[in-house]
Amino acid sequence: MDKSWMHADRRSRKFQLGLAEFLKFASANASNERKIRCPCLKCCNTDGFSIGVIKDHIFWNGIDESYKNWRWHGAPSTSYMNSRMQGESETVNWEPASGVGKNDVDIGGSEDEEISEDSNEFLKYVEDGDKPLYPGCTKTTKLNGLIQTFNLKAKHGMTDACYSDMLIMNGGLLPEANEVPASLYEAEKTLSQLGMEYEKIHACPNDCILYRQQHVDAIICPTCGVSRWKLGKAKTEKEGILAKVLWYFPLIPRLKRLYQSANTSKNLTWHDHGRKKDGMMRHPADSLTWDLIDKTWPEFGNEPRNLRLALSSDGFNPHSSLSSRYSCWPVILVTYNLPSWLCMKRKYMMLTLLISGPKQPGNDIDVYLQPLIDDLKLL
Template sequence: MDKSWMHADRRSRAFELGVEELIMFALESGCDVNKVCCPCMRCGHGKSWKARVVRDHLVEFGIDKTYTKWIWHGELSSNESSEPEGNSETVEMAGNDTVGGSDDHEFSVDSDEFLRFVEDGDKPLYPGCTRFTKLNGLVKTYNLKAKHGLSDACYSDMLILIGILLPEGNEVPSSFYEAKKSLCALGMNYEKIHACPNDCILYRDSNVDATSCPTCGLSRWKLGKNKVEKVGVPGKVLWYFPPIPRFRKMFQSTSTAKSLTWHADERLKDDKMRHPADSPTWKLVDDKWPAFSSEPRNLRLALSSDGFNPHSSLSSRYSCWPVILVTYNLPPWLCMKRKYMMLTLLISGPKQPVNDIDVYLQPLIDDLKILWDGVEGVYDGYRKKYFKLKAVLFWTINDFPAYGNLSGSIVKGYNACPVCLQHTKPHRLAHGQKMSYMRHRRFLPRYHPYRKQAAVFDNTEERDLAPIPLSGHEVLQRVEGMNWPFGKKHPHPPYKGAEDESRPCWKKKSVFFELEYWKFLPVRHNLDVMHIEKNVCDALIGTLLNIPGKTKDGVAARLDMVAMGIRAGLKPKIGGKKEKLPLAS
């Protein structure tokens, strides 16, 4: 194939025709017209766009002249040791795990099963085929299944049809089961763990053979018509994707293994906050456990979870909770990429797990304990040697309701602040029918002038000091003994040190305290940026600009201000049938 046009002037006709040739070659090789890898000098193979956008980029920025083998667009490398083009595709399943990487990826010899799979995947798709391999075809068909939601039976029929259309001796799997067995060799296997529909227990360990829940007595099996049990069909299922095999696969890739030590080898260390490695939590782990920090390949993780309805408004009786791990060892431009976000749990059912989410987190917590002690025999594909891998979970990242479910803290009502606890200053709004939290001037410096400006705020001077957040040890002392059975409503026991025992600050002891290092971490739970940026900014800007439908400055708000003695001049005026709001400054 003539590629001399890559060195021609971008304004020339030869370059224009060459770009068209590249685009057509990519589409003929099976690339999605809406997702073509861009080899321009700006994108550098790191982004995918529509075909017409890639064409414009190449003309505007030029093509990477070192890109002599079009491996990202369907061309097989001439080097027999390099991976087939199919390995650069992504199988979008099981938490966006990836199959393969780039042409410089090498894999270790510590997994005979994995090597057999790679060798088997290098076979031509059918005798005489030079463009596609068995793995390439399998990945492309599975992408179609995931993208369009094909059923298992439909996918099996499609494989059979493709096998009939291709020449005899082809390597197309004959069923979904065979295809899934091949993909499981890449570390994308999962466990289906039966759960009590009331979220009491998981049927594992001592309860693996139980047929009913020992807590609530509900049957393990689903009820059909006339309330007849369908033995063998579980009432609720947890999907668990073990992270340890996938961590092993990450280190088998040479480029990924190199990136996993970026924080130690290439990070700029100038006391500025650019990466989680500059955070106090990272430094505390390094100082408190020097044996852990002495190995830069040991992983620092974060956990994020939230619920959503995958059927949008079509069904209100379905909830799905993914639990995702993020690896902070990677550079900041990679650690939040979808490729490296690892789905570990998928909790689905007709209702949210809320406070009982700890039941479903138990398999993951068990693996995190193993990772803290260390996993032997992990092969580093970049340094060509084995090592003992350890990992620590830094914190969780959630919105505020999920924050309460994971931390065990009360996040609504009178003691809704996880920092202030019983020192929260709530006020029930009579007209707005909501809880208001005031006295924020406590967090200003002791002699700040705003503390004495009563009329500008709520007609009171602020003399109190800011509450001091509890350490992990103090939280653990207050929630000890709060381990009641899951899945049922139980009265909240008064926690130690409460000023008002009828208003608890905690609703459970979080399962994360089973991790021996959890109580030492200075920050254990975080609020995600999206809710803070969007929701709070929308409310502020909508109120300041008085945007209809967005402003919080309504009749109820004005009446509540008058009731509290704040800016009585803004009281609504009754004129005819409609109340008028005086314009605020």
């Protein structure tokens, strides 16, 4: 007990010194001392207050551990931040009443730290993507140019080899030191850091099960007995060629991306602090259903950053042929937290599942919703 108390006291002093250093630095670099961004876990550098208010916020809410480079407070470089923040990562969430033991010194494997590393990697690629496409270019950036070429690839069904050749050709036509990726691999690597990865989940052609979890290694569906692999003309199995595939676009990384934007994270609480509350129906937050959820689960309703998601799904024919009955089903999530003029915008609609055809899933759609439901339960 004595050692634990001494350890906690030492961490407390280090935290206080680090906090004093930060407040002094933020005050010295502030253009308006009444509007300094607050790095507490509630504000996350989106709202501005005086030094005294920020100190109280950090005491009560804790500090954002992922904020290691004081870029919102005038830090000139990452190296400066590293020299100032030695030891603070172990102390920012210290609570006097919680009790600190010997094993609390190293929190290197914590979940928060994993999120922090992911966020830093994401920001690195965003900063890299904001570079001009070539020196002196003012019309577009590396990231915008990359997205435009990927859209072209999808629109015209361009093969991977053709796309790679197009990148090489574009790189040769543009001035030297341009930022065009040299290959499809480099282009996909950049986009994957933006949270655009996906999972291919094998499915039973009769919509019985997904080959995941306890069925991940199964070859035959335990419900209907149909093979996992596609059958040829002679009813022979084509091993390695799947009979049916579900495309899943993981939800959690995309929600994290929403909160990495200061403007978007502020808009995600608009339903609570920006909406006119006069009894008129202007937004889903004005509905009886929204109010019922708040009353049934008050702990959820009292936190405006909790997300309210709407799920929508319908079939469409991807082959642009009226003679084909092929039906492909996307599952889309809409974030109702956003203002009414934003929540139905295409950029905020998240495609989470793509259920391949040739027939609609019908009542078996719950089978395909399993990975999405698992992520929602985790959240």
